[in-house]
Amino acid sequence: MKKLIMATTVVLFSAGGLRAAEQRHVKVESSQERDARMAWWREARFGMFVHWGLYSIPAGEWNGNKWEKGGLEWIQKRANIPADVYEKALVPQFKPKDGFAEEWAKTAKMAGCKYLVFTSKHHEGFALHDSKQTTFDAMDACGRDLFKEIVDATKAEGLKVGAYHSVIDWHHPQAYAGFGLPTVKGVTNEGRDNSVYVDYLHKQVEEIVTGYGPIDVIWWDFSKPNCQGESWRAKELMALVRKHQPNILMNDRLYAAKASFIGGNSGLLKEWSSERGDFTTPEQHIPDTGMDGVDWETCMTMNTGWGFNQFDHNWKSSKVLIQNLVDVVSKGGNYLLNIGPKADGTIPPESIERMKAIGAWMDVNGDAIYGTVASPFEKPAWGRYTAKPHRLYAHVFDWPAAGTLAVASGNLNVTKAYLLADGKKAGLRVEKTADGLALALPAKAPDAIASVIVLEHD
Ligand code: GLC
Numbered sequence: 170m171k172k173l174i175m176a177t178t179v180v181l182f183s184a185g186g187l188r189a190a191e192q193r194h195v196k197v198e199s200s201q202e203r204d205a206r207m208a209w210w211r212e213a214r215f216g217m218f219v220h221w222g223l224y225s226i227p228a229g230e231w232n233g234n235k236w237e238k239g240g241l242e243w244i245q246k247r248a249n250i251p252a253d254v255y256e257k258a259l260v261p262q263f264k265p266k267d268g269f270a271e272e273w274a275k276t277a278k279m280a281g282c283k284y285l286v287f288t289s290k291h292h293e294g295f296a297l298h299d300s301k302q303t304t305f306d307a308m309d310a311c312g313r314d315l316f317k318e319i320v321d322a323t324k325a326e327g328l329k330v331g332a333y334h335s336v337i338d339w340h341h342p343q344a345y346a347g348f349g350l351p352t353v354k355g356v357t358n359e360g361r362d363n364s365v366y367v368d369y370l371h372k373q374v375e376e377i378v379t380g381y382g383p384i385d386v387i388w389w390d391f392s393k394p395n396c397q398g399e400s401w402r403a404k405e406l407m408a409l410v411r412k413h414q415p416n417i418l419m420n421d422r423l424y425a426a427k428a429s430f431i432g433g434n435s436g437l438l439k440e441w442s443s444e445r446g447d448f449t450t451p452e453q454h455i456p457d458t459g460m461d462g463v464d465w466e467t468c469m470t471m472n473t474g475w476g477f478n479q480f481d482h483n484w485k486s487s488k489v490l491i492q493n494l495v496d497v498v499s500k501g502g503n504y505l506l507n508i509g510p511k512a513d514g515t516i517p518p519e520s521i522e523r524m525k526a527i528g529a530w531m532d533v534n535g536d537a538i539y540g541t542v543a544s545p546f547e548k549p550a551w552g553r554y555t556a557k558p559h560r561l562y563a564h565v566f567d568w569p570a571a572g573t574l575a576v577a578s579g580n581l582n583v584t585k586a587y588l589l590a591d592g593k594k595a596g597l598r599v600e601k602t603a604d605g606l607a608l609a610l611p612a613k614a615p616d617a618i619a620s621v622i623v624l625e626h627d
Contacts, residue, residue: 269514281531294340331386421446501543
């Protein structure tokens with residue numbers, strides 16, 4: 170909600186003054202300090218992403234035009250809707266159900282997620298927090314601080330919470346409309362002063378990091394080669410966030426590390442630098458191998474898009490999602506799995522069903538996911554490995570019909586092997602072979618999707 174005096178505040182904070190003030194807070198972090206800051210995130214391995222905003226209302230349809238695929242959080246651009254038309258049409262319809270945030274948090278918890286990242290502002294520009302910088306926010310639209318509701322509900326479930334914050338803004342009248350950024354047709358840069366928008370961006374982010382207690386992640390999105398880094402006054406923005414939230418983690422999307430979210434491992438390693446953020450985010454993509462020394466998180470949709478789309482029935486199976494999670498973790502990454510709630514905040518039943526299946530699997534097998542690191546061995550034909558001190562976990566996707574599983578062991582001295590699903594930890598017969606171990610398995614797999622065998626070693 171905007172107070173009248175705030176119009177002048179934007180002007181008062183001249184870029185230079187704020188910049189000098191923020192830079193005083195930059196201090197060099199030791200690698201131990203960084204490891205301590207990253208610890209919960211590396212332990213977590215699995216998070217829930219939520220895309221929800223005004224775009225959840227049209228849900229893939231505008232003026233009779235329908236889109237069956239892809240991110241319909243982009244409908245404003247897809248249908249080229251001017252900002253004022255978009256705002257007028259959608260704001261009056263925005264009526265989130267009471268308690269929706271508890272449903273999100275409970276769903277994340279049930280699935281075994283350790284953190285939840287939600288869109289505090291997507292490219293449409295609508296802010297879920299109570300912003301003094303604009304009237305295009307939840308408080309003005311429906312009299313509620315939805316950011317607070319989501320953060321509080323998530324923390325109440327004992328989960329870490331993060332805000333996805335778009336630096337692109339299709340609503341702000343001064344924001345860049347060009348420089349390679351996607352924009353709504355007909356909008357040009359004529360008469361725009363992007364520095365006014367960047368001040369606004371910084372002020373909104375400051376509201377988020379000062380108004381709601383500890384926030385664990387800021388998930389920036391996104392930049393292009395001609396519009397990145399100092400176009401957003403990125404260093405100053407990151408310093409501002411760290412000043413108020415010294416333990417926070419941020420991704421690297423204030424910079425255009427194209428390879429990091431489109432694919433291609435080598436490009437990513439070349440371009441990545443910890444000055445750009447704490448972790449990188451391959452999008453809709455699992456890298457072929459892990460990346461030494463780089464923290465990464467694959468974000469992925471359950472159907473084809475991020476925001477709710479009533480026409481998109483192209484759902485990945487629970488099997489694919491569980492095996493993706495294992496695949497990502499076996500390479501040392503995190504998996505951030507998206508749900509796109511409906512306009513009123515309720516989660517589509519297809520997503521609930523999948524989160525339940527993942528949760529049931531995690532209840533039995535979470536030990537082979539949380540706190541594990543990348544496999545020390547090449548990926549085997551039958552599944553994946555994850556590892557922890559004194560434990561190697563074999564995740565078997567294809568249960569061997571012959572009853573014997575060939576497992577790599579390198580120079581590990583394996584002392585015991587058992588099924589993670591077996592509460593009694595009954596030892597499996599282990600024989601040394603020329604290139605590893607042969608495990609004698611029961612005829613039936615404990616889990617049709619991925620059965621985990623624990624190999625204890627000294
Ligand atoms: C993108 C898209 C977007 C989505 C996101 C998730 O870059 O613009 O709609 O929120 O990535 O990774």
